[in-house]
Amino acid sequence: MSRSLLSHLLAFPNASPRLTSSSLSYSAISGSILNRNPQCAFRCCCSAVVSQPSGSENPSSPPLVKKRVVSGVQPTGALHLGNYLGAIKNWTSLQDTYETLFFIVDLHAITLPYETQQLSKATKDTAAIYLACGIDISKASVFVQSHVRAHAELMWLLSSTTPIGWLNKMIQFKEKSRKSGDENVGVGLLTYPVLMAADILLYQSDFVPVGDDQKQHLELTRQLAERVNNLYGGRKWKKMGGRGGSIFKIPEPLIPPTGARVMSLTDGLSKMSKSAPSDQSRINLLDPKDVIANKIKRCKTDSFAGLEFDNPDRPECNNLLCIYQLVSGKTKEEVTQECQNMSWGAFKPIITDALIAHLQPIQVRYEEIMSDPNYLDGVLAEGAAKATDIADATLNNVYQAMGFLRR
Missing domain, CATH: 1.10.240.10 (Tyrosyl-Transfer RNA Synthetase)
Structure with a gap:
């Protein structure tokens, strides 16, 4: 997820990362996110090919089920060239290969001080830019995070199984809280990686596009999925009336096929950012x-x-x-x-x-x-409806596996 969604992966206690290597290169789909060339900051990694699922040559075979990709951008500040070249432009190619869900993560936007009167407008602006950049609603679902209530519900359920030590080690929280001071930092800044995990796990995502500042959060998502699967899945879930097995699919990183880091025009060593003062x-x-x-x-x-x-x-x-x-x-x-x-x-x-x-x-x-707000409202409503169907199925399984009284 673009946090506007860390240079090293976090090694969690009693849990080792399971990102496996594959024959695919770093610039395509890679199971390993530890093999970056340290000189990449000075290289233009712009020419690569996104791996395409291979189709069956047998016409009688059942149709290939597309893998699912989810991603989102915060509606804070104006979207810039880095957001576009590092994320949104790549989505236009992903939608042809995968089942894609792209959303505006407005719940993440309130973890730091923000203008309440601007949030709604910024959310619609971001959605409009998604579409203007080439997101095709016949191929992808576009929606607003807060319009699918399962995001907040699953976040709370996951919070109950997330060790506080894992969150205390998140680099972005430590950096931002040090700048702002404890009295000015809300709990949401500490726990938003759990919401990010919910964003991903709700949709049983196969792949998540990630940049340098998101690798640690994706690893947390994978660790949480494994933890919940171990605590509540398998035979335990079956005894609760469920199907058994894994509750969550373990998502893999999808490395952007183009240069994911567009740098600042005033400092070639700093990433282009919406939060930069100038x-x-x-x-x-x-x-x-x-x-x-x-x-x-x-x-x-x-x-x-x-x-x-x-x-x-x-x-x-x-x-x-x-x-x-x-x-x-x-x-x-x-x-x-x-x-x-x-x-x-x-x-x-x-x-x-x-x-x-x-x-x-x-x-x-x-x-x-x-110029046609009814059109945009309709796109977001349709996208939220499709997303809700998928998210509710996952959320109901989690409630069941965790032993809640059925609604």
Whole structure:
């Protein structure tokens, strides 16, 4: 889940990670998320292929059941180029291969101070941007997290089996609470990884797209699923009248096929972020042409001659070339050939034009969607209905396995 959903996995007490290696590369579906090249921060990992489920050559065979993928983005702050290139753009290819559920995680948005009058509008804006970026409602379900009440219910049930020690070790909580102070930090900031686990486990997800800042949370989700399966599943569940076996499917990470880390325009070593104080650090998806041009004109560069990928001494150069490659649709080799002898003065107008051309169709489609609120409300209602059918089935199994009186 994008927390706007950690550099190392957390080793939980009495439970070792079970992410297994596979023949697939890091940039496709990988069972292992421990094998990242430490130099990846300076490399444009932009050319990879998402593994496709193989179809049967026998026409008489039953149709292949698609694996399920879930993901979401918080409706806090304007969605920016990093959100788009690192997550949403990848979803448009996932929806052709998998059964996909994409939602706006508004319950996560309240774990830190927020503007109550802006939450509803930001939620609808985010949903509209999903659709404007190419999410096809004939292939994917789009909905709002709080519209499916099973998220909050399952989160409470999972909380009862989550050791507090696991949550105290979560890196993001420690970082944010240290900055804000204990008196200004709500319990939700500590427990939101449990809600994230509920978001995933409710839908018996096969894969979850993850970035660097989410690996620890996915591992917590896997550990919680195994813990609940061991405590309440199997024969114990069967004695309660259930089918027995595992209650939850153990989700695997789905590594984004393109460069998941778009860096700040003002610091090539920091990830582009909605929470960064300066709006100059990011390209927002709805920025007007003149704003985009001004941000690129003023972005941080260096004094080296020529432009090049993968030089650790030139993080800003690598970041801007990666962005240009992604929005222009060119290969890394083509960009290298085109830009290696360029000055920054020659390159900046080129990347500006490429950004404007790439974002304009998204902005036009966004305005069309927002001009018809009934359409967007209908999309979200339909998506929530489909999600509720899946989520309620899982939630009923959990209630049964944990011994609750049947409703």
